[in-house]
Amino acid sequence: MGQGISYGLAAGALWGLVFLAPRLLPGFSPLELSAARYVLYGLVSAVLLVPLWARLRHAVTGNDWRALFRLSLVGNLVYYLFLAGAVQMAGIAPASLIVGVLPVTVTLIGSRDHGALPLSRLAGPLALVAAGIVCINVDVFAHASASGADWRLTLAGIGCAVGALVSWTWYAVANARYLARFGHFTSQEWSLLTGVATGVLALVLAIPAVWLPHPVALDAPRDWQMFLIVNIAVAVGASTIGNAFWNAASRRLPLTLSGQMIVFETLFALVYGFVYEQRLPRLLELAAIALLLAGVSASVRLHSRRTAH
Numbered sequence: 524m525g526q527g528i529s530y531g532l533a534a535g536a537l538w539g540l541v542f543l544a545p546r547l548l549p550g551f552s553p554l555e556l557s558a559a560r561y562v563l564y565g566l567v568s569a570v571l572l573v574p575l576w577a578r579l580r581h582a583v584t585g586n587d588w589r590a591l592f593r594l595s596l597v598g599n600l601v602y603y604l605f606l607a608g609a610v611q612m613a614g615i616a617p618a619s620l621i622v623g624v625l626p627v628t629v630t631l632i633g634s635r636d637h638g639a640l641p642l643s644r645l646a647g648p649l650a651l652v653a654a655g656i657v658c659i660n661v662d663v664f665a666h667a668s669a670s671g672a673d674w675r676l677t678l679a680g681i682g683c684a685v686g687a688l689v690s691w692t693w694y695a696v697a698n699a700r701y702l703a704r705f706g707h708f709t710s711q712e713w714s715l716l717t718g719v720a721t722g723v724l725a726l727v728l729a730i731p732a733v734w735l736p737h738p739v740a741l742d743a744p745r746d747w748q749m750f751l752i753v754n755i756a757v758a759v760g761a762s763t764i765g766n767a768f769w770n771a772a773s774r775r776l777p778l779t780l781s782g783q784m785i786v787f788e789t790l791f792a793l794v795y796g797f798v799y800e801q802r803l804p805r806l807l808e809l810a811a812i813a814l815l816l817a818g819v820s821a822s823v824r825l826h827s828r829r830t831a832h
Contacts, residue, residue, distance in 0.1 A: 565722010613680025
């Protein structure tokens with residue numbers, strides 16, 4: 524179990540970078556960001572898959588490809604479209620902490636899976652996580668009101684963050700369940716196959732990304748060199764390596780615990796946001812971080828005791 528938790532932590536550290544990318548590229552639309560990231564992810568995955576393909580081509584079934592395209596569409600393309608819009612319109616903190624409800628939603632949906640603890644045993648850890656999310660949202664909206672931010676833009680960003688939450692909740696549960704049922708791929712192989720499927724879908728998405736106008740931050744510079752650097756970093760770090768870590772964690776942890784691991788994505792996104800904004804966290808933000816960590820730690824202890832018995 525310790526190895527699975529380490530993989531989940533590593534995935535969260537890499538995925539947290541995803542929240543920073545739209546802030547670094549305000550002159551590009553969520554459609555452009557999503558298409559570029561996943562075309563590059565597909566290319567990297569295809570290259571890494573070449574030496575494995577002689578064996579895998581006999582192992583991948585039609586059902587596998589259908590599952591890969593479903594998971595890739597919802598968990599990668601749709602999720603990142605929503606997330607990029609949320610970050611650009613509402614900011615890193617609101618986006619990361621609305622998506623931070625994932626430990627609760629994934630745990631609730633996965634509560635009847637094999638190896639899951641009953642919800643009554645998880646009430647305490649989930650309450651801590653929920654309290655942390657309440658703290659950060661109170662802080663975010665109080666700060667936004669004081670700064671005179673456009674409430675309509677913030678509301679649209681919040682709507683995008685909720686969309687990201689829904690799409691990634693579905694992905695996390697569906698991906699874990701598929702890996703549990705069909706164990707004929709390693710975590711790396713499944714991640715690379717996911718990348719290829721995502722890349723194919725992203726090529727389709729690239730057509731409207733090129734032709735449609737981008738509505739966000741029209742006066743922001745369109746730095747194409749930075750665009751390429753950031754998207755390569757996100758494609759390799761968050762998508763290729765981060766997804767491999769997550770698949771490895773999903774194989775080693777019950778769904779209720781792997782759901783709790785997603786909270787590390789939120790925490791790392793917050794840290795990256797504070798560094799980017801060159802500020803220290805406010806009091807309520809510190810309280811939220813402490814509560815989220817306490818909730819995950821309590822969940823880990825509960826699962827460890829069950830494993831020991």
